[in-house]
Amino acid sequence: MGVLTRNLDLFVAHFGETLRLFAFSAVISLLAGVFLAMLRVSPVPVFRGVGTLYVTVVRNTPLTLVFVFFVFAYPYLEIIKFEFFTAAVVALSIYTSAFVCEVVRSGINTVPVGQAEASRALGLTFTQMLGSIVLPQAMRSVVPPMVSTFIALLKNTTVAAGFSVREAGAIRDALSEAGESTLVGMLWVAGIFVLLVLPLTFLQRVLEKRWSVAR
Amino acid sequence: MRVRALTAVLLAGGLALTACGKEGTGTDTAAAPAGVFEVAKDVKVEGSPTFDKIKSRGSLVVGVKEDQPGLGFKDPTTNKYTGFDIDMAKLIAAQLGFDPASKVEFKTIQSAAREQAIINGDIDYYVGTYSITAARKEKVSFAGPYYIAGQDLLVKKDNSAITGPDTIKDKKVCSVTGATPAKKLREDKLVQPDTNVVELQSYSLCVTKLLDGEIDAVSTDDAILKGYAAAEPDKLKVVGKTFSTEKYGIGLPKDDKALRDKVNEILEKSLSDGKWDDIYKNTLGKSGSEGKHPTLEKY
Amino acid sequence: MTTVLFDVPGPRARVRHRLLAVVGIAAIVAFLGYVIWRFIDTGQFEGRKWSWIEYKQIQISLVEALGRTLSAFAVGAALALVFGAVFAAARLSDHRWVSAPAAVVVELFRAIPLVIMMFFFYYGLPATGVKLTAFTSVVLSLMLYNGSVLAEVFRAGINSLPKGQAEAAYALGMRKTQVMVFVLLPQALRAMMPTIISQLVVLLKDTALGFLITFEELLYWGRQIGGQLQFGRPLIPTMIVVAATYIGLCLLLTWFANYLEKRNRRNKKVIALENDKAELVVIGNDHQA
Numbered sequence: 001m002g003v004l005t006r007n008l009d010l011f012v013a014h015f016g017e018t019l020r021l022f023a024f025s026a027v028i029s030l031l032a033g034v035f036l037a038m039l040r041v042s043p044v045p046v047f048r049g050v051g052t053l054y055v056t057v058v059r060n061t062p063l064t065l066v067f068v069f070f071v072f073a074y075p076y077l078e079i080i081k082f083e084f085f086t087a088a089v090v091a092l093s094i095y096t097s098a099f100v101c102e103v104v105r106s107g108i109n110t111v112p113v114g115q116a117e118a119s120r121a122l123g124l125t126f127t128q129m130l131g132s133i134v135l136p137q138a139m140r141s142v143v144p145p146m147v148s149t150f151i152a153l154l155k156n157t158t159v160a161a162g163f164s165v166r167e168a169g170a171i172r173d174a175l176s177e178a179g180e181s182t183l184v185g186m187l188w189v190a191g192i193f194v195l196l197v198l199p200l201t202f203l204q205r206v207l208e209k210r211w212s213v214a215r
Numbered sequence: 216m217r218v219r220a221l222t223a224v225l226l227a228g229g230l231a232l233t234a235c236g237k238e239g240t241g242t243d244t245a246a247a248p249a250g251v252f253e254v255a256k257d258v259k260v261e262g263s264p265t266f267d268k269i270k271s272r273g274s275l276v277v278g279v280k281e282d283q284p285g286l287g288f289k290d291p292t293t294n295k296y297t298g299f300d301i302d303m304a305k306l307i308a309a310q311l312g313f314d315p316a317s318k319v320e321f322k323t324i325q326s327a328a329r330e331q332a333i334i335n336g337d338i339d340y341y342v343g344t345y346s347i348t349a350a351r352k353e354k355v356s357f358a359g360p361y362y363i364a365g366q367d368l369l370v371k372k373d374n375s376a377i378t379g380p381d382t383i384k385d386k387k388v389c390s391v392t393g394a395t396p397a398k399k400l401r402e403d404k405l406v407q408p409d410t411n412v413v414e415l416q417s418y419s420l421c422v423t424k425l426l427d428g429e430i431d432a433v434s435t436d437d438a439i440l441k442g443y444a445a446a447e448p449d450k451l452k453v454v455g456k457t458f459s460t461e462k463y464g465i466g467l468p469k470d471d472k473a474l475r476d477k478v479n480e481i482l483e484k485s486l487s488d489g490k491w492d493d494i495y496k497n498t499l500g501k502s503g504s505e506g507k508h509p510t511l512e513k514y
Numbered sequence: 515m516t517t518v519l520f521d522v523p524g525p526r527a528r529v530r531h532r533l534l535a536v537v538g539i540a541a542i543v544a545f546l547g548y549v550i551w552r553f554i555d556t557g558q559f560e561g562r563k564w565s566w567i568e569y570k571q572i573q574i575s576l577v578e579a580l581g582r583t584l585s586a587f588a589v590g591a592a593l594a595l596v597f598g599a600v601f602a603a604a605r606l607s608d609h610r611w612v613s614a615p616a617a618v619v620v621e622l623f624r625a626i627p628l629v630i631m632m633f634f635f636y637y638g639l640p641a642t643g644v645k646l647t648a649f650t651s652v653v654l655s656l657m658l659y660n661g662s663v664l665a666e667v668f669r670a671g672i673n674s675l676p677k678g679q680a681e682a683a684y685a686l687g688m689r690k691t692q693v694m695v696f697v698l699l700p701q702a703l704r705a706m707m708p709t710i711i712s713q714l715v716v717l718l719k720d721t722a723l724g725f726l727i728t729f730e731e732l733l734y735w736g737r738q739i740g741g742q743l744q745f746g747r748p749l750i751p752t753m754i755v756v757a758a759t760y761i762g763l764c765l766l767l768t769w770f771a772n773y774l775e776k777r778n779r780r781n782k783k784v785i786a787l788e789n790d791k792a793e794l795v796v797i798g799n800d801h802q803a
Contacts, residue, residue, distance in 0.1 A: 041517065041518075041519055043517075043520045043523060043527075043531055044531050044534050044535045044538060045535070046535045046538045046539055046542070047534075047535075047538055050538070050542060056765075057761060059764075060715070060719070060760065060761045060764035060765055060768070061719070061757055061760055061761060061764075062719040062720070062721075062722030062723070062733070062760055063719070063722075063723075064722040064723055064725050064726065064733060065722055065733055065753070065756060065757055065760060068725070068733060068736070068737060068753065069753050069757075072420060072423060072737070072740075072749055073740070073749045073750045073753045075423075075424075075427045075429065076427075076556055076558070076747075076749060076750055077552040077553065077556055077558075077750070078552070078555075078556055079552055081427075081428075081429060084413070108518055108519065109518070111518045112518075113517065113518055115518070116517075116518045116519065117521075120521055126519075130519070134518055134519065155625075155626075155627035155628070156627070158627040158629040158630055159629055159723065159726070161629065161726070162392075162416060162629075162725070162726040163415075164413050164414050164415055168630075169627070169629050169630065169633070170392075170414075172633050172637055172638075173392050173414065176637070177397070177398045177401075181641060182633075182637050182638045182641065183634070183638035183639065183641045183642065185638075186630060186633055186634040186637070186638040187634070187638075189630055190626045190630050190631075190634065193625060193626055193627055193630065194622060194625045194626060197624075197625035198621070198625055201621070201624075201625065237568040237569050237570060238569070238570060238571075282738075284743070290744075291566075291569070291571060291572050291575060291738070291739060291742060292566070292569040292571050292572060292744075293571060294571050325728070331645075416726075416728075417741075419741040420737075420741070423741065423747065423749075446743050447743065
């Protein structure tokens, strides 16, 4: 307990940074992921191709590599300079958006084609069809895996510790500098993550159960 | 079909890897002046179990670092080691009667594993920015110091704003994660502790960031900084105002006083006959900084 | 072909799509052109930045680094599969004193970030006198995390088999262990094979986290060579090589998973799962670094 109470400020500051990193990356990857999903289901083959290429490449690349690229290699291209925090947000967003894209796309694909055909036969416009027929149904199968994606994002923010972002993963360095036990410190960090993640996992299961029955 | 294409690509890749292979020549392996590593004959160290072990093995195993240019650096094209620490290790080897060219094997030992490697007897002695501290003296013993380092700042050549530790208050300063220099920057409030201390995994990464212009200075022992400055003397310079003292020693097994005395004797001789200066000039001296002689602390 | 969102395009829609395609291609070409121009302008394709490839020692070190990545993957995967099987069996146990702790362990290790586990093993444990190498720390963490995920996969696989399978086996007089080992597990394993392999892809990618605790794997190698001054710090070239290697390896595994799935679909011996329960378990855990 001592390690936590003595360094409460440090834990609060670092986990605050984790949440900030999470919030920025979550919003950006959600927007980018939905956009990518639009590309992947679009009727134009070129767009589909680009979407697929992006998802294939990013999903098969380790996150740490994306980080190394954006923090150390990217500056050599001399485009725009990033702060460490910004670089971390960019790396996390690029990585996570590929998974968001897949969740959204497979969600849309679970809606039976007949639903759309019926609504078109009734004379609904594209927006009406999307807004009142397809999306409400797709949502049900999108939200639970989306929660999991964001759980993974929350955990993935710890990779930024290796790239000079002072978030939860970096608590170890700060503790060892202060001469505290890193062993106990790491246990606390792990414990706090469990506290953050378990409610989300629970939420995901509840949603999954409730909504999977409806179909 | 796809399988075959894939196999073909893999095979081609494999062939490309094995077929052509250039032997490295090494770029910064400027040989030390003739005579520096002259091998002593019929060396005897009475009452040293380590030396007896070396004698019966017929060769030396020396622990060093591999990632500090100018100090202890392994060229990836040749797997050869170069630098100030390496040359000091070679000098000692030569004076112990072993030809550095054929009878010395260098072994990379990470900082955290140094004491254990000496205690286990994996290496005969260790030369690699190894600071003499009271805590370490409980586990190993030290000859030397052969170099007195101090925390300093590495900046771009054209930087005239940073002249010492009191001019970095609002600058971004980089050091290695969890190491003493970063701690000192923060504890002594030399820079804004929360925002301006940048911590990365290695000094090479810090130097990369310095060259990019994303940070203003790199801070650690001047010896390490001089190594980087020596590699790119037209881009980097060491400020030269140290604000701590680190004494680098040769790490030896704890209870081997005979060998420790012998190594101290070798170091003393190298300081008086100019071999220390030859080695310095050839390695760290390229950074443009003067090398100050250390005073040995025998015990 | 109609999709959910779009009807079969008529003549006007076809023209519009073609127009969009042209605009799209132009935008993509412009973007790629800009990126490539940045690469050329900053000298990333110059001979010097790639000359490291020619050196024998560097080639050897690349192969060694690749070997370390692959051996961490192989050992980690083997341990994770065993861990997963043991804990899945434990969670399915009828005895609460076995199933409850197993459930806690599986839930916990799925919630703790892998990075934190690696830091714990590599930097935390030495305080207790237990010194682990970077390799061991990586492999142990991979086992705990991926093993927990796999435990859920196995469990979901077994739960989604038709009830008749177990009932028939009991009717034949088999004991519980026999039912599990000879009837349920082999079927579940086969049916879940694609999911298991895609989890192994995740495990392969996760070996790169070892970079953070100085495990000298492929990414670490890329950084090391990429920082060499004598080649003009060729970090971008080495990262291209490392990324291509990872993507190649992962695609190889993914392709293998797809191949198994196709073969399974043809194979009458494999029982189709009742629903997508199993898939749902995994879909969210697919994204560890």
